Amino acid sequence: MFDFIFSHPREVLALTAEHLWLVGVSMLLAIAAGVPLGIFLTRRPRFKGVVLGGNSIIQTIPSLALFGLLLPLPWLGARADRLAVFALTLYALLPIIQNTYVGITGIDAPVREAATAMGMTSRQILWHVELPLALNVIVAGIRVATVICVGLATIAAAIGAGGLGEFIFRGLSMVDNHVILAGAIPAALMALAADQLLGLAQRLLARVGHAR
Amino acid sequence: MNDSPAIEFAHVQYRTSGNRVLLFDLNLAVRRGEVLMLLGPSGSGKTTSLKLINGLLAASEGRVSVDGKPVAEWDLIRLRRHIGYAIQEGGLFPHYTVWENAALVPKLENWEPGKLRARVEEVLNMVGLPPAEFDTRYPHQLSGGQRQRVGLARALAADPPILLMDEPFGALDPITRAELQREFKELQQRLSKTVVFVTHDVSEALLLGHRIALMDQGTLRGVYGPREFLAAADSAVKPYIDAFRAMQQVFQT
Numbered sequence: 001m002f003d004f005i006f007s008h009p010r011e012v013l014a015l016t017a018e019h020l021w022l023v024g025v026s027m028l029l030a031i032a033a034g035v036p037l038g039i040f041l042t043r044r045p046r047f048k049g050v051v052l053g054g055n056s057i058i059q060t061i062p063s064l065a066l067f068g069l070l071l072p073l074p075w076l077g078a079r080a081d082r083l084a085v086f087a088l089t090l091y092a093l094l095p096i097i098q099n100t101y102v103g104i105t106g107i108d109a110p111v112r113e114a115a116t117a118m119g120m121t122s123r124q125i126l127w128h129v130e131l132p133l134a135l136n137v138i139v140a141g142i143r144v145a146t147v148i149c150v151g152l153a154t155i156a157a158a159i160g161a162g163g164l165g166e167f168i169f170r171g172l173s174m175v176d177n178h179v180i181l182a183g184a185i186p187a188a189l190m191a192l193a194a195d196q197l198l199g200l201a202q203r204l205l206a207r208v209g210h211a212r
Numbered sequence: 213m214n215d216s217p218a219i220e221f222a223h224v225q226y227r228t229s230g231n232r233v234l235l236f237d238l239n240l241a242v243r244r245g246e247v248l249m250l251l252g253p254s255g256s257g258k259t260t261s262l263k264l265i266n267g268l269l270a271a272s273e274g275r276v277s278v279d280g281k282p283v284a285e286w287d288l289i290r291l292r293r294h295i296g297y298a299i300q301e302g303g304l305f306p307h308y309t310v311w312e313n314a315a316l317v318p319k320l321e322n323w324e325p326g327k328l329r330a331r332v333e334e335v336l337n338m339v340g341l342p343p344a345e346f347d348t349r350y351p352h353q354l355s356g357g358q359r360q361r362v363g364l365a366r367a368l369a370a371d372p373p374i375l376l377m378d379e380p381f382g383a384l385d386p387i388t389r390a391e392l393q394r395e396f397k398e399l400q401q402r403l404s405k406t407v408v409f410v411t412h413d414v415s416e417a418l419l420l421g422h423r424i425a426l427m428d429q430g431t432l433r434g435v436y437g438p439r440e441f442l443a444a445a446d447s448a449v450k451p452y453i454d455a456f457r458a459m460q461q462v463f464q465t
Binding site for chain 2: 111114115116118119120121124129133
């Protein structure tokens with residue numbers, strides 16, 4: 001069953017690295033955009049419907065269709081990996097925005113009120129109270145987003161962006177399960193590893209934060 | 213400092229965004245160094261009045277002044293650091309230790325480290341939490357009474373001339389509550405801060421207050437000294453006096 005993997009170690013490693021790169025860049029972008037957006041929503045809740053609703057709509061578009069739909073766009077469509085990263089970022093955004101928002105709004109009202117009453121500026125409240133107390137919820141969102149992203153990134157191979165999906169699509173067209181597994185197994189392991197790692201981070205933060 | 217009252221309400225009305233009026237035409241002056249108790253049932257407007265003082269809420273009509281200057285003209289951050297604030301359950305930062313919670317305002321004010329350390333130590337001792345034993349504990353490792361003490365230490369740390377207290381002892385068991393009330397009274401006699409203290413407990417009001425402002429449904433019914441209060445003819449005072457007398461009788465029999 002693992003024949004193909006062991007006979008093609010270089011190729012497997014190369015595609016795994018590519019996959020990691022797609023996921024890594026997408027997640028960094030999603031965090032860089034999602035956390036500030038989530039914070040923004042706590043300050044301007046009237047935009048909540050638009051932002052979260054718009055994002056939910058994106059989530060409902062099948063990934064293959066989204067990759068295809070974005071293809072004709074001028075700058076994005078020029079390179080397959082660029083386009084894949086963009087699409088993956090869009091998918092990863094929702095859980096991050098949502099958890100940032102929920103994490104911050106879920107902080108006990110008396111704590112926030114005391115912070116204001118002590119004369120903290122809203123920036124001080126954000127950095128010293130809201131973000132530290134919401135951090136483990138935010139990390140939980142990043143965790144969900146990462147696992148989704150590892151899975152979806154396999155589809156990116158359909159538009160030629162590379163990654164472990166290459167094996168899966170190749171295997172499908174060759175009707176060769178060994179080749180499919182060469183893509184599926186590393187992808188699954190990657191998802192599990194990311195889940196465990198971020199789960200660990202979350203538990204550590206929860207311990208500090210609830211001791212908090 | 214000037215000889216204006218520490219805090220003054222002039223024709224203050226407060227409406228919610230839904231246009232419900234929570235406070236009708238409040239006129240009240242708090243003298244320097246006095247403990248003024250805002251007494252009333254829930255929904256009477258006492259917490260609303262308190263929050264108008266440090267700008268957590270803004271008056272819809274009229275003017276609230278602190279040290280002779282309208283709250284609207286104060287830099288709110290400056291104003292709040294000039295006023296200590298203690299609330300029920302403490303409202304402590306759960307991710308800060310006792311020490312960090314107590315040091316919050318002096319730290320915001322960028323006190324130099326030596327002065328900060330000395331002051332936090334002093335203030336923790338003052339509220340009966342020796343730093344050697346308590347400084348590294350987190351709020352969840354404390355009893356309700358201890359949390360309340362930290363809340364008080366935090367409010368006192370930067371030595372503000374004014375203290376606002378919103379039912380600070382409300383969630384405590386009767387014994388701890390009596391203990392904290394007694395200690396607060398001693399502390400106040402030593403520090404002579406201007407204190408506005410919200411309570412719904414008539415014996416607390418009589419015990420701690422120099423004057424008692426009785427509130428009911430968003431209106432100030434009257435301001436009385438403790439003796440005057442027990443002799444007042446106002447129908448709104450009567451249930452409180454009855455409750456107080458009933459309790460006294462329990463203790464006498």
